[in-house]
Amino acid sequence: MKKRVYSKEFKAQTVRLSYQRDNIKELADELGIAVQRIYKWRRAAKNTLSPKPEKTVKEDSIEIKRLQKALREKELELDILKKAVHIFSIGNKCRYASIN
Template sequence: MKNRYYNPELKERAVRLSYQRENIKELADELGIGVERIYKPCKAANSATLPKPENPMPDDALEVKRPRKALKEKELEQEILKKAVHIFSKSDGRSMDP
């Protein structure tokens, strides 16, 4: 079986046409190439144009996030203590000791 060489211009053209067409199999038949010869360059083109992920959170944002998280934890603790005080003060004067 002979390996075929497809020049880069044909690959670029196939990629451009694949974005315009709905049926890639028909496009491959028109160009006289296999469907995988269109999918591979399309995948390569998509991965090459994707932006590289940036650092999702700069240091400044972390400096703000840490105190907010600590504040939220303290507020939760305070709320739990308030509920506990309310529950224990509701004993109607009865002693807790048996």
């Protein structure tokens, strides 16, 4: 028995038809192929259409770390400013208390 080889166009068209039809078994019978083969082609098409986000995840994590560092720096600056305001407000209260 000779192994059948299907073209990429045939596989793509079969996958497209399988999403349009309600009954995949009827489609498989019409085309003379096994139902499982259609499901296998659908999985393969799904994997090739959706690129793997490994590189994006790495770039995103680098960006997240950079933003977290910037946030920590801004929070530190804010804390320093709050303490300075507190110190100056205490100093002003002492001046006004000595005038009265």
